[in-house]
Amino acid sequence: MNIKNVKAAVVLMAVTAGYAYQTSHLPERTLPNTPDPSFFPWINTVLALVLTCALLYQGLFIKKNNNNPLVKNRKNGLALLALAVFLVFIITLPYLGFILAAIPFVAVFMWFYGEQRKTVLIIGALGIPVILYVLFRHGFGVMLPRGLLAGLIA
Amino acid sequence: MNPEILEGFLQASLPMSLMATAAGSLLGLIVGMIPGMTISTGIIIVLPVTFVLDPVISVSLLLGLYVGGMMGGSFAAVLLNIPGTPSASATAIDGYPMSVRGEAGLALGTAIIASFIGGLFSFFCLYFIAPLLAEVALQFRAPDLFSLVFFGLTIICSFAAKSLVKGLLSAVIGLMLVTVGMDPVMGTARFTFGEVNMMGGIHFLTAMIGLFAVPQLIENLISSQAGQSDERAQSRIISLLPNLKQLSRMIKPVSIGSITGAFLGILPGVGGPIAAFISYDYTKKLSKNQQDFGKGCIEGIAAPESANNAVTGGALIPMMTLGIPGDPVTAILIGALMIHGLSPGPLLFMERGDFAYSVIFAFFWANIFNLIIALSALRLLVKLLATPKALLMPSIAILCVVGSYSLRNNFFDVYVMFFFGLLGLAMRWLNMPVVPLLLALVLGGQLEEHLRVALTGSRGDVSIFFTSPVSLLFLILSMVSIIWSFYSARKGKKDG
Structure with missing residues (x-):
């Protein structure tokens, strides 16, 4: 288990949740056939969610390989x-x-x-x-x- | 002759522009050669100055620094076996053994000449290819532009990341940050939390200063405390210029390096280090004296040095014609041009052809000044390797603050810079690359705008991205890029 990746994934999931919450509160526009201002943020939310899940998986199931001098x-x-x-x-x-x-x-x-x-x-x-x-x-x-x-x- | 070409040449050749190019080259050579300093740091130092200068002079200064930094990196690689920049890593393989043998002057002379030829070759590529590519890119419509920007983003992520998940995550964080501020299509405020300063969004340059400079300050602090003292150049520099026989030995490696570097430079995300190692490898494979490589031979210096300098001109081609940065430095250049209200891309050649050509000729002068300064002031420059970090680092820290403050004379930008510094440190701690985030900040706005404009035009029909041949081509290339990076990552793990 890589604790660092797990911690990062949890933090990023929380950030993504906050971002999704804010996105859901963005004003809607009623112009026909026009993507709303929330359109792109929703794409980002989905991508972030998928990738943080992948990071969490890596953190939980892939062996730690740390050579970071900062750590x-x-x-x-x-x-x-x-x-x-x-x-x-x-x-x-x-x-x-x-x-x-x-x-x-x-x-x-x-x-x-x-x-x-x-x-x-x-x-x-x-x-x-x-x-x-x-x-x-x-x-x-x-x-x-x-x-x-x-x-x-x- | 096209009057815009002549006008561009004249603007780039004005005394102030030439002085700026020379100053940039000198500073680039200095920051490139000091281990722990990067070209990006050098740009941070001059960034506040460029805000008040004329656009052509600013670009001359920045290009001088870019080209000089590439060459300067080889000095530390040859003399200390510590590459000043990542692009000079391959140079150290043969440069340092030559230095140990007492041939430091010859090694540096070879590096300077090879860098100059590589840079000049890429200037010609830039001069001839960029206008043609811009003309083609002018035909692109919103779906094509979206797919092009998407391609730029995927290729950058795949090359920047050792871990694909972390690389892509870094890019997505950048895309999330880019949505802060006014929505580019309808002008709706997003994620501003009622803060007026956030309405304009996060300035890319503020983020860049924080992401690059603050972690570097801290890493240098840790290394200085860990007792990793600066080594001093041991070798005396005697003869600098190679003789005719040695010059003739350079022809093949320089040709390989220049072509490889210019071609790979055009591909976004490849960058100097990869070009340098590929050209080194090819030169070695094609050489009759393979056994000399690694022990200190001029071919082993000429190939990577010509390649990493040829990358600079190559990287300017997608930046100038498509608005896609090839590496962090060209991303910063885009930001610097935006400060002056100039947007790199195909329209630049149509609307401000004179300026576009002045950038190309400024690049030419940067290579010339680089050669002159490097050959004439090398002995003096080498002494700067001993500059104490205790004076250098606090100055850089202050320049980070001045640079971010002077963007809008606003302290909010300074706090944003610090936030990005912390983010950069956290990302390094996680081994997460910062380059995809940076490039997402540059390209994210365009990506969203083209996507929404294309979907509005097609009444929400996503098939528009697949029915346009250009868009389809870029999407296929994006897929190839992603699959290739998966393949490379798996292969790298298997090879250990």
Whole structure:
């Protein structure tokens, strides 16, 4: 038995059920001989159901053959931590602004990637956000948020 | 001469376009050669820039990166025995032994010249075949277009997946996601949950950034923590250009590689790695010195390198003429063109012939600049193999955010990107390929639209898909593709 496939199949079945429920609530159109807006989603529902059943079957009856490095590796805790840091960065971005949110993010990520030297960490954490901010905001006209620094920087 | 051809050539040859092509080639060579970086990552880096540039300049930049990335992958393969891109895997077989023998310069020189010839050959294929194919495709009606898109989707799924069920499931998830937003025929809101930001649907490029970049960031983090330190190029690069005798030995493998690569590139889903290995295999079988292969011979580098670069021009043919992407990079190119309101497909040649030809000539210039930059700056480029990931990866993470935000200056897209990043990680955890999902996101909208238009036209009669000869042909090809992938999967399991 392949537990991973079974778990995935169960999750995907739940998603398919939710998708089918939403599809059944789509408004109907009364134009003659015209497929409704729900026509294509119903096809997707049937396909998803058939394939998740096939995945469930594979998970239950086909021998496990796992060589996925992401699963084998014991460092997945750090990966989750990195994702959490990334999430904090994108959530705080609109409020703190690009530069202020990016400085701690870059510092933490550099440290995660093995950079231990304090000087390099400080230069990288300050330099990368500032360079990218100037390049995109003033070079390419991307309106990156200024946040708390709104009155201080252009 | 057709005035559109001349106009296309002039647009692609403007100083800004040429500079963009050169910059793209340089960046492509860099990202291609750094293990752990892919051409897709390189495109993510430049994507926010392309939104503000003129379409021709954007395409020049992206094509330069595409072609450069293909060539750059061979540098790491030769010097470190780590292919920079999957397409360079076959190059490592003979490239690395040559490097160990102290012939790294010759191996790289062979790779550069073979890549250039392969790329140039595929340019001619693109130039001559694409307009003809576009003219044929203009005759297609809704049922034919549906079957064509369906064919593109099935062939991509079958080639992208090690497990057919997971590959198809990945595509279906993409098709489900593509239904979020306004219905393409009637404009009904679907699966938006009252969220205004979801009315426009999920932007394909946002999804692409998340699916490719976030898992790569995490995988690189895991590998760096696991103590897999970056190796450094050990070999000194002395002579770069092969002599006449060595050049003559390259003729046969380069011819095999170029033809194989350009032909396989046209088929959606085949891609560089398959073309490289097939051409390597053919060259070896046709060689008088089969025993030299694998020990470091220039034929073993010339064949796969010409093949993987010939794939680039081949892959542009279905993209330009049918709107069907041949690989993830051409899928991204379609997305980048859509940002500028340009839809690749047969109408592109009719409505914007000048632009279509400017893409073709930009591809030509990309190959030229690639050769020039690779030969002149190789020694400097090789030093970039030592770029610390601690600086590179946080920058890429920030560029992912900037890239998704700058699409519509909207934070919602950033959150969508992160969601797709998590989805990409979950899919890798499950050994489920992300490419079918990505391509379903590109093709799904067209698939639904053509299906519903065809059924509306036929008053709900599905026989329309079987009575049209073109549609029937594509449906038969789709069946062949699915059966073939079942057969290959079973054969692969039997062979162990």
